[in-house]
Amino acid sequence: MKKAILFDLDGTLLPMDTDRFIKNYMRELAKKVAHIVDPEEFSKALWAGTSAMIKNRDDSITNEQVFEESFLPLIKLEKQAIWPTLDEFYANTFPTLSHLSSPTPIAKQVIEAALKQGYKVAVATNPVFPKVAIYERIKWAGLDDSVFSHITVYENSYFTKPHPQYYQHISNQLQVNPENCIMVGNDKQEDMAASAIGMKTYLVEDWLIDRGESLYNIDGQGTLAHLYEQLVNRSGLFK
Known part of the structure; x- marks a missing residue:
């Protein structure tokens, strides 16, 4: 698992x-x-x-x-x-x-479901903003920052997406081997780059970003709502 x-x-x-x-x-x-x-x-x-x-x-x-x-x-x-x-x-x-964002209640449901099933959860946002700006956006999403085991901000990060070292650093902070991690994101290149160090990946299609041909593995994809269904039902990547 x-x-x-x-x-x-x-x-x-x-x-x-x-x-x-x-x-x-x-x-x-x-x-x-x-x-x-x-x-x-x-x-x-x-x-x-x-x-x-x-x-x-x-x-x-x-x-x-x-x-x-x-x-x-x-x-x-x-x-x-x-x-x-x-x-x-x-x-x-x-x-x-x-007002430039469109929060969805599904985000909180996804995090709550992941925690209920015993996963450690992390916010792996590109750490080019200071902590105050990233934590503010977590608040916009209707989420409590205290439930996350790690949040990447520019004060605590040494690399950015899509570098493999960025994902390895998070893995180290979580004390979970990369092969036991799943990276969920909407960017086909930057987020799916986590596969380069052995993480499984899930591409969220709602606000998809694709800069061209991807060099990285995509192990699952769908909307955030579809991800929630798989998580709750323990199907797909979440078996």
Whole structure:
């Protein structure tokens, strides 16, 4: 029997149009810091910092540190000159973006069913956001963050999707071998990459992201509702 289920967040447990969300998020964040740094320069630096996290292969430095080392020199500011404003944004403005998501009660039902059947559960969202932003989106999904054995955020992660090291790190944190884990996500490339280290994969089709031909195994697929039925009935990947 599989012992842990890793769940992607955006587009999986939290239905949303990710591109629309990112566009609005970037616009609001750039507006918030406009009195400190030119919004266009800020946006370029933010993307550069994100790209640096995605490319990183150094397991001695967190995604947070990688981001800061790339981002701050580009905006030519010390951390203390801009971080209080960013913190204020995440505390007060970011929650107002919840309207860009479409929460479903099935997400909570899925998590409750997994826990009832003895699985460890983890939120395996791409850790390019700070903890406060990811935990806020977990709240949007109608979920209690305390039930998860691990949640990937940029403060506690060293890699990003689709790198195998990202999934191996979660496996290590859960103390469950990869072959006893199931990765559930809506991204055919980034989430199904978990199969590269032996995890089983389930592709959620509701808000499917497919960038082209997949190189990874897909062991099961269907809607989140279909996944719930399989989980409750202990069928498919959940036998």
